[in-house]
Amino acid sequence: MSASTNTKPLLLLAPSALVVMAPFVASLVILAAYSVDYGPNGVGPDLTIWRNFLSDGYSWSVIATSLRLAASVTLITLLVAYPTACAILRIRNPLLSAIAYVILFSPLLMSVVVRSYGWLLLLADRGFVNSLLAASPFGLGPYRLIYNETGVVIALVHILLPFAVLPIIGALLQIPPIYREAAADLGAGPAAIVWKVTFPLSLPGVIVAAEIVFALAVSAFVTPSVLGGGRVLVLSRLVYENIGNVQWGLAAVQALILLAIAVGALLILERFNRSTFAKRAG
Amino acid sequence: MDGLTEGDELNGLTDINRGEQAMSILQRNRSLIDRRSLLRAGAALGGVALAGGPAAAAPGVKITQFIWTGAQEPTPRRLAADYMKANPNVQIEIISGTNAATYPKIKASLDINPNEPLVNFGFFNLDATAKGRAANVWLPLDKAVVPNVTNILDAYRQPDEMGAFFCMDVCGLVYNTEKIKTPPTSWTDLFDPKYKGRVALFDYYWAGNGLVATARVNGGGEDNIEPAMKIYEDAAKAGQFHSLYTSNSQLQQLLVSGEVWLAPYFRGVALPWAAQGAPIGYAVPKEGQVTFPEGFQLVRGSTPEQRKASQELINLSLTPEAVLDYCRTAAVLPLMKNLKLPDDLAKDPSIQPAALSGAINLDYGKIADKTPAWSDMWNKRVKANLK
Structure with a gap:
């Protein structure tokens, strides 16, 4: 491969890399600088803020809640997104397909605040969902569906669903139909075709969906703030609170840890993606 | 009132990272996403992005005014329009929000460039004022340009003219009138077992969630918050609190739906809801309401022309007509010597001399100092x- 062939993609990539990476790297540098205490006389630096945060059991409980919330949202979103993607691809009527896409993307068309308040009304003790449950033949409820993790998970799954469906659709479209036909010809039933052919081949799309959803869920702020009722203690809320208190150093430490969690999760999922790809290739 | 009423804006703090992460993943894995799907998504998101347009520039002096959202908006907007009409060379940009969200941005803007503050002047409570005093964010008002500042009641006048606190809200007990037939009478009612699971509190808002008032009632105060913290901790463990809310709208929904019966909060927030027909009442605790002065601050770093225009508009806002208009729309109490209260306002139980003389005046400077520790x-x- 010639040198010009190697440099051309890099040159094409340069503008977007600059736009994306420059502010990101600059923000990281500024955050890192804020997270280090220079002391009253400007001497230092020392890592007191980091030490204090990381040695506090409460910090770890907040990190654990953030991780648990993001993991459960990711899992549930994927479980809903996969059949949704399959169903959308089966729609042959262009009008119905367009309607399906509009419905799918509708959560993104409104403000996160409006959406969160909408969920408050729907999931309240005397809201629509509990009214339906009460009116059912079993007379269920009312259940506490908001001001706890349940409400936050429901609302986050709703908003993040489109981000999961899209990559899964992309992966499913890349599977040649002939693979499924060959499996059927060899006697595989519909369930076996899905489980042994379609799903493994669409796994890269599922992993990408998991990466996106996890990254968004772990740093979600408004939804846990509005629907958590003070019971869902996540890192993003602490960052916001410390910015409000002009505790820049502590906020910077928490923001960097939040970013590290998101990046760590992405690296793990990406490694998993590569290993499954290697197995398939091997 | 402070709170999470600018959620989109607040969400932007974290959306920056989230967006970058999501887009980088999408770019790396673009082969997994077909072009048609991307176009569909792009069309949907493009519509949202185009909803906001760039602001037009104008010649002359440009100032930025910060106002509060909700019932506090109409009067400042009208006064700004009047001022621009009388002074065509001045353009006033208004940004609305909350002190909690806006003060840190102002501080950050001054840290970045001391001569380019995010806003030139705005509406602030004493909590933000105390933080700004400590951080050298404010400028004193010039009495020659703001002569109306001398009409503020002496008790609420800032000795160094650092701000103009021309009105105040009071914090007491807000309750659902259908669920609580006999109005609550004391801060201790918040912890009455008969309201178990029916009390809500504003998260982190010490003047508005009864924490300091409870400390005062139980022998503590700004210097010793422990008595109140212990009571709140025990109540939380006992299931006394339904939830911690972060916006006025949340409290309104909780009270109107009957999920929450009682909350410590502001008269100026509750009365407009009651006036609209909501089953909501406001009660003055016998130990005293918490006073919450509100007014203007001039932000350091503005040009002389910006300072002049800002102060002229502050002066216009301190005329008796403007103050009364503001107090009526925002349901707050005037603190001006030259204002005769209308009969209906004069009869309000929460502003009777006995109620005001027994009010709890917080030391917001100490509260600002101790907020990080109290938050923890x-x-x-x-x-x-x-x-």
Whole structure:
């Protein structure tokens, strides 16, 4: 491969890399600088803020809640997104397909605040969902569906669903139909075709969906703030609170840890993606 | 009132990272996403992005005014329009929001460039004022340009003219009138077992969630918050609190739906809801309401022309007509010597001399100093123990 062939993609990539990476790297540098205490006389630096945060059991409980919330949202979103993607691809009527896409993307068309308040009304003790449950033949409820993790998970799954469906659709479209036909010809039933052919081949799309959803869920702020009722203690809320208190150093430490969690999760999922790809290739 | 009313804006703090992460993943894995799907998504998102347009520039002096959202908006907007009409060379940009969200941005803007503050002047409470005093964010008003500042009641006048606090709200007990037939009478009612699971509190808002008032009632105060923190901690463990809310709208929904019966909060927020027909009442605790002065601050770093225009508009806002208009729309109490109260306002029980003389005047400077420590205690002892 010639040198010009190697440099051309890099040159094409340069503008977007600059736009994306420059502010990101600059923000990281500024955050890192804020997270280090220079002391009253400007001497230092020392890592007191980091030490204090990381040695506090409460910090770890907040990190654990953030991780648990993001993991459960990711899992549930994927479980809903996969059949949704399959169903959308089966729609042959262009009008119905367009309607399906509009419905799918509708959560993104409104403000996160409006959406969160909408969920408050729907999931309240005397809201629509509990009214339906009460009116059912079993007379269920009312259940506490908001001001706890349940409400936050429901609302986050709703908003993040489109981000999961899209990559899964992309992966499913890349599977040649002939693979499924060959499996059927060899006697595989519909369930076996899905489980042994379609799903493994669409796994890269599922992993990408998991990466996106996890990254968004772990740093979600408004939804846990509005629907958590003070019971869902996540890192993003602490960052916001410390910015409000002009505790820049502590906020910077928490923001960097939040970013590290998101990046760590992405690296793990990406490694998993590569290993499954290697197995398939091997 | 402070709170999470600018959620989109607040969400932007974290959306920056989230967006970058999501887009980088999408770019790396673009082969997994077909072009048609991307176009569909792009069309949907493009519509949202185009909803906001760039602001037009104008010649002359440009100032930025910060106002509060909700019922506090109409009067400042009208006064700004009047001022621009009388002074065509001045353009006033208004940004609305909350002190909690806006003050840190102002501080950050001055840290970045001391001569380019985010806003030139705005509406602030004493909590933000105290933080700004400590951080050298404000400028004193010039009495020659703002002569109306001398009409503020002496008790609320700032000795160094650092701000103009021309009105105040009071914090007491807000309750659902259908669920509580006999109005509550004391801060201690918040912890009455008969309201178990029916009390809500504003998260982290010490003047508005009864924490300091409870400390005062129980022998503590700004210098010793422990008595109140212990009571709140025990109540959280016992399941006394329904939830911690972060916006006025949330409290309104909780009270109107009957999920929450009682909350410590502001008269100026509750009365407009009651006036609209909501089953909501406001009660003055016998130990005293918490006073919450509100007014203007001039931000350091503005040009002389910006300072002049800002102060002229502050002066216009301190005329008796403007103050009365503001107090009526925002349901707050005027603090001006030259204002005769209309009969209906004069009869309000919460502003009778006895109610005001027994009011709890907080030391917002101390509260600002102690807020980081109190937030930490609140997280670990109250929030972490909510049932």
